[in-house]
Amino acid sequence: MHTFFQDIRFGLRTLRKAPGFTIIAVFTLALGIGANTAIFSIVNAVLLKPLPFPEPDRLLFMTSAFSNQKDVSRPFAISYPDFLDWRATAKSFSGMAAYHGDSFTLTGLPQPLHVFGVTATGGFFTTVGQQPFLGRDFTREEEKPGTRVVVLSHQLWESAFHGDRGIIGRAIAMDKQSYTVIGVMPAGYVFPMEGDAPQLWRSSATDAETTDPKDTPMTGERGAHFLQGVARLKPGVALESARDELNLITRNLAAQYPDSNKKFPSATVTTELEHLVGNNRTQLMILLVSVAVVLFIACLNVANLLLVRASKRNREIAVRAALGARRIRVVRQMLTESLVLGLAGALLGIPLAFWAVRMFISLNAAHMRRIESAGLDGTVLAFTAGIALLTSILFGLVPALRASSPNLTEFMKEGRGTTSSASHQRLRGVLVVAETTLGLALLVVAGLLLRSFHRILSVDPGMNSHDVLTLTFDLPDKKYNEQQQIEFYTQLQHRLENLPGVSSVGAVTPLPLSGSGAIITFTIEGRPVPKADEPSADIKVTTPDYFHTLNIPLLSGRDFTERDDGKAPGVVIVNQAFAEKFFPNENVLGKHITPGASNHGKPQPREIIGVVGNVKSRRLDVEDRPEYYIPDTQLNFGSMTVCLRTSVEPHSIASAVRSVVSSMDPDLPIYDIKTMDEYLAATLVTPRFQAMLLEAFAGLALLLTAIGLYGVVSYAVAQRTHEIGVRITLGASRGKVIAMVLKSGFQLTAIGIAAGVVLALIAGRFLSSLSSVLFGIKPTDGFTFGVVVAVMLLVSLLACYIPAWRASKVDPMIALRYE
Amino acid sequence: MTNGQTLINLENVTKIFYTDEVETHALSGIHLDIKRGEYVSIAGPSGCGKSTLLSIIGLLDSPTDGSYVLNGRAVQGLDFSDRARIRNQEIGFIFQSFNLIGDLTVYENVELPLTYRSMSSPERKKRVQESLEKVGMAHRMRHYPSQLSGGQQQRVAVARALGGSPSILLADEPTGNLDSRNGEAVMELLQQLHREGATICMVTHDARFAKHAERTIHLFDGKVVEETEAARQAEMA
Numbered sequence A: 001m002h003t004f005f006q007d008i009r010f011g012l013r014t015l016r017k018a019p020g021f022t023i024i025a026v027f028t029l030a031l032g033i034g035a036n037t038a039i040f041s042i043v044n045a046v047l048l049k050p051l052p053f054p055e056p057d058r059l060l061f062m063t064s065a066f067s068n069q070k071d072v073s074r075p076f077a078i079s080y081p082d083f084l085d086w087r088a089t090a091k092s093f094s095g096m097a098a099y100h101g102d103s104f105t106l107t108g109l110p111q112p113l114h115v116f117g118v119t120a121t122g123g124f125f126t127t128v129g130q131q132p133f134l135g136r137d138f139t140r141e142e143e144k145p146g147t148r149v150v151v152l153s154h155q156l157w158e159s160a161f162h163g164d165r166g167i168i169g170r171a172i173a174m175d176k177q178s179y180t181v182i183g184v185m186p187a188g189y190v191f192p193m194e195g196d197a198p199q200l201w202r203s204s205a206t207d208a209e210t211t212d213p214k215d216t217p218m219t220g221e222r223g224a225h226f227l228q229g230v231a232r233l234k235p236g237v238a239l240e241s242a243r244d245e246l247n248l249i250t251r252n253l254a255a256q257y258p259d260s261n262k263k264f265p266s267a268t269v270t271t272e273l274e275h276l277v278g279n280n281r282t283q284l285m286i287l288l289v290s291v292a293v294v295l296f297i298a299c300l301n302v303a304n305l306l307l308v309r310a311s312k313r314n315r316e317i318a319v320r321a322a323l324g325a326r327r328i329r330v331v332r333q334m335l336t337e338s339l340v341l342g343l344a345g346a347l348l349g350i351p352l353a354f355w356a357v358r359m360f361i362s363l364n365a366a367h368m369r370r371i372e373s374a375g376l377d378g379t380v381l382a383f384t385a386g387i388a389l390l391t392s393i394l395f396g397l398v399p400a401l402r403a404s405s406p407n408l409t410e411f412m413k414e415g416r417g418t419t420s421s422a423s424h425q426r427l428r429g430v431l432v433v434a435e436t437t438l439g440l441a442l443l444v445v446a447g448l449l450l451r452s453f454h455r456i457l458s459v460d461p462g463m464n465s466h467d468v469l470t471l472t473f474d475l476p477d478k479k480y481n482e483q484q485q486i487e488f489y490t491q492l493q494h495r496l497e498n499l500p501g502v503s504s505v506g507a508v509t510p511l512p513l514s515g516s517g518a519i520i521t522f523t524i525e526g527r528p529v530p531k532a533d534e535p536s537a538d539i540k541v542t543t544p545d546y547f548h549t550l551n552i553p554l555l556s557g558r559d560f561t562e563r564d565d566g567k568a569p570g571v572v573i574v575n576q577a578f579a580e581k582f583f584p585n586e587n588v589l590g591k592h593i594t595p596g597a598s599n600h601g602k603p604q605p606r607e608i609i610g611v612v613g614n615v616k617s618r619r620l621d622v623e624d625r626p627e628y629y630i631p632d633t634q635l636n637f638g639s640m641t642v643c644l645r646t647s648v649e650p651h652s653i654a655s656a657v658r659s660v661v662s663s664m665d666p667d668l669p670i671y672d673i674k675t676m677d678e679y680l681a682a683t684l685v686t687p688r689f690q691a692m693l694l695e696a697f698a699g700l701a702l703l704l705t706a707i708g709l710y711g712v713v714s715y716a717v718a719q720r721t722h723e724i725g726v727r728i729t730l731g732a733s734r735g736k737v738i739a740m741v742l743k744s745g746f747q748l749t750a751i752g753i754a755a756g757v758v759l760a761l762i763a764g765r766f767l768s769s770l771s772s773v774l775f776g777i778k779p780t781d782g783f784t785f786g787v788v789v790a791v792m793l794l795v796s797l798l799a800c801y802i803p804a805w806r807a808s809k810v811d812p813m814i815a816l817r818y819e
Numbered sequence B: 001m002t003n004g005q006t007l008i009n010l011e012n013v014t015k016i017f018y019t020d021e022v023e024t025h026a027l028s029g030i031h032l033d034i035k036r037g038e039y040v041s042i043a044g045p046s047g048c049g050k051s052t053l054l055s056i057i058g059l060l061d062s063p064t065d066g067s068y069v070l071n072g073r074a075v076q077g078l079d080f081s082d083r084a085r086i087r088n089q090e091i092g093f094i095f096q097s098f099n100l101i102g103d104l105t106v107y108e109n110v111e112l113p114l115t116y117r118s119m120s121s122p123e124r125k126k127r128v129q130e131s132l133e134k135v136g137m138a139h140r141m142r143h144y145p146s147q148l149s150g151g152q153q154q155r156v157a158v159a160r161a162l163g164g165s166p167s168i169l170l171a172d173e174p175t176g177n178l179d180s181r182n183g184e185a186v187m188e189l190l191q192q193l194h195r196e197g198a199t200i201c202m203v204t205h206d207a208r209f210a211k212h213a214e215r216t217i218h219l220f221d222g223k224v225v226e227e228t229e230a231a232r233q234a235e236m237a
C-alpha cells in the first residue's frame, strides 16, 4: 500500500512535469469517458432501471397477436371476450387486468376540464402492484353495467379537488354523468406508462352497456380489439410457461370462434419493461457501441502518447533496470500513472456527461420513454469508474510492457536508443491504423444513418402539411347524438371557414401522423370469403373538403359532398394503394365494398366513388398502406380532428379558432392545437436524435483519429529531423520533403481506410439486418463510402500537413553538426 | 591540376549569427577563390568559422553580407528552392558523421540525391553503380549503413556525393569519426578523386591530412589569416 501511494505521488509528479502531454491525455479521455457515461446513463434510465413497481420482473404486458397467411404475427389489441376467457382459464398469473385509454371531461368545476384517463377492469391496481393511497382498487363487481366508479390520480386530486381526504365516496360530474370516487393513487403513480400520464381511471362497466338494447356491448364483441392487458406472473412460474399457457388458450379460442379469431391464433406476452422500451433497444445499443468505439479510439490515442513518453523515458527506465528494478515494479509504476490519468479523465468526463445528458434529453423531447429520468446516479458513476479503470489498463498496459523491457546492450552501444524507438514508431503506426479503421467504420455508419434520415425527410407524405392547423376536442356522446355531432361539425366548419386567414376546413379521424390508426375488415362485392379471411385496411372518417384542405390529390372520381348523408346511398373513397392491391388492372370506380362498421344494424355495401393519393398515415418510413375513407355523415367514428388550411402563420389564428369553438359550446375543452407540420416533425424526432448523436460521435472519432495521426507524424518528424536535414542538404526541395512526410502519414491512413471500409461493410450488413434502422439506403451506399473516405483523406492530409510543413523548414545546417 | 577557371569566388563575405541579443561574428570579410580542379583545405582552431564557411560555400546558409559567385553565377540572394536545386546539381557533401540514412540501403542512399532531380531510373542505376565502384563499395549495395564499418560508411557517403557529378566536393572533417587507418583510406580516396579531376574543399584541423591539399586556408576568428601552398606545406612537414 505504501509503495502504491509512493507510485501515485511519483506519477503525479511526472505528469505535472509534462503538462502538455497530461492535458491532451486527460482531455481525450474525458471526452471518451464523458460520452460513454452520458449514453450509459440513458441506457440505464431507459432499459435497465427497474420499473417503479414491486417485483417488476413479474409485471407482464399481454396482447393478442394478429397474423394472416402473408404477414408475420404482430401484436394487436385484445377484445373483451378473449381477455375474459384468458382471465377465467389461465393459471400462471396471480392477477390480470385489461384497459384502454380514454378521455373524459370533468364538469362541475369552475371550468370544464379535459383529462386523459383509462378504463380498466377489476383488480387493475392490484395486478400492477400499487394500491390507492386513499380508498381501494376496482372490484370485478364494478365491471357490471350501471356501475360508475373512478380512481383519481394524486395530481388531479390535488389540483381539482384541493387534496380533500373526504373525497372517497363522493360523486363527481364527468361526461354529463355522476361517478363515485373510490380511490386516489399516490403521487408519481403512472400506469399505463406509454403516452401521457393518466389522470383518472374508471371501471369498465361502461363497456358492458349499450344505448340500444338490441346491440351487443363491447364486452361481448369478440371482433372488437382495443384492449391492452397487464398481468402478474405467479411466483415460481417461468415467463416461458406462462406464454405457452396463454398461447394454448388463444389457439383453442381461434378454433372455437374461427369467424372472429382465426387471425388471432396466438398471444404476445412480454415483461412490461420490454413492452415499454424494447423498441429503443436497437437504437440505444447502436449508440452505445458507437461511443465505446470513440472511447477505444481515445485509448489508442493515449497509448500513443504514452509510447512517445516511454521512448523519451527510456533512459530513466534503463537506469532503473540497470540498478536492478524488477520488471513488475516498473510496469506497476507506469500503470499507476495510467490510472491517475484515467481517473482524471473520469473526473473531467462526469461534468461533460452531465451536460450531454441534459442536451440529449432536450433533443429527444421525451420521445424515448423514461429518458427524462436519465442522470448520474450510483449505477452510472460505478459504470464510469469501471470504464476509467478498464481504459487505464487498456491504454497503459502495452506502453508499460514495452517500456519496461529496454534493450540494455543497445543503450550501451547507441547511447540514444534509436533502435527501440523505431519499433515504438512501428507500434504507434499500428495504433493509428487501428484508430483510422474504427473511425472510418463509425463515420460510415453515421453517414448511412444520416442519409437514411434525409431519405425519410424527403419522403412525400402525400399531402401538404405546411400551413395546416389542427384541433382536437371531444364531443361527449351523452350530450350530442349522432345527428347533433354531424351538425356540430358542419356548423363549425362553416364558421371556421369565415375566419380571416382560413382558406378551407375539413375534419378527419384518426388524424394522419398523430400516432393513432384504425383497421377494419371489409368484404368486396362478388368475392365471397369466409368471415375469418376477410381483408382489412386502414379506415378514416372525414368530412367533405378534408382532401381539399390537406391537398391530398383526387386521382379519379369525385370527393364527398354534403349530399352523401345518412339517407343517401353509402359511399367510400379509397387510396391508390387500396385500388392497386384489391382491384389490380380494374376500374375501381363503381365497385362496392362493405366495411365491417356501421352506425346501426348490419353494415351495407358502399360504392367506391373516388380514388385519392396515398398518404403516409403512420410514419414517413413505411410503405404506403391501403386505406379507405367514409364520410362522417354516414359513419360515426367518435370525435374528429378539425384541420384548417391557413393563408397566415397557422398558430396566429389559434385563439380565434378557440373562441369559435367555445362560442358553440363553452363546455368543450380543446386539448390539442397543433400544426400538421408539428405532427410530422414529431415522427422525425427519434431518427433525427439518433442521426445527430451518431454524427457527433463520429465527428469526435474523426477528431481523435486526426489528433492521433498528427501525433505520430509529428513525432516521426521530430525523430527524423537530422535525416530530413541531410536530405535537404542533398538538394531535396521543400515540396519533396512535404511529399515525403505526407506519404508516410498517408500510408498509415490508406491501410486504415482499407481496413475501415471492410469493417464498415460488415457493420453495414449488420445494420441492415436490424429492422427500421436504415431506410431507403443500401448498407453499401457508394456515396456515403465515397464521402467518408474523402473526408478521412482530407482530414489526415490536414493532420499530416502541419508536421510536413515543419519538416520542410528543417535547417540543413543540422547535417553538418556532429552529435 | 587546375585549369585556371574560377569555380568559386567569395568577396568580402560576412556571417553574423544573432542569438538572444548576442551577435556572433562567425565570418568577417572573407575573400576566397577556388579554381576548377583545385584541392583546398580549410584549417583553424575550433570555433573559428570553418563549418560556417563551408556551409556558405555549400549553399546551406547565406552570407549576411558580401557576394558569392558559383560557376559564374551570383548565388548569394537565391531563394530556398533555387539553392536546393543548385546544391543538388553542383555540390557533393561529405560529413564528419557520414549522415547516411539508416532506413535506406547503401544503394538507396547513393541514389537519394539523384531522385531529387528528374533522371530516368536506368540512368540513376548506372550512376549509382559507377560511383559505388569508384569507392569500392559496389559489393555492399544491399547492406544497410548499420551493417558497415565507419570507414565503409564514409566511403558510401563519398559515393553519394559523387553520384550527381557535382562541380565541387565539400567535406567537413571527413575523418573526424574514423580511426587513423580508416581515415587514411578515405583521404586516399579523395586524393585519387582529385587526381581524376574533382574539385575538393575540405575542412580539417589535422595537419597530416591538410597536406594532401594543394592549398590550405587558415582561418582564425572568422578571418583568413594565412594561405599556404602545397609545396611549402611539404617543406614544413
Ligand SMILES: Nc1ncnc2c1ncn2[C@@H]1O[C@H](COP(=O)(O)OP(=O)(O)OP(=O)(O)O)[C@@H](O)[C@H]1O
Binding pocket: B017, B018, B019, B024, B025, B026, B044, B045, B046, B047, B048, B049, B050, B051, B052, B053
Ligand atoms: N547557428 C548558429 N547560431 C549561432 N552561432 C553559431 C551558429 N553556428 C555557428 N555559430 C558560431 O559561429 C562560430 C563559428 O562556428 P563554426 O561551427 O563555423 O566553427 P568551426 O570552425 O567549424 O568549429 P569546429 O572545429 O569546432 O567544428 C562559433 O563561435 C559558433 O558558436
Ligand SMILES: [Mg+2]
Binding pocket: B050, B051, B052, B172
Ligand atoms: Mg566545424
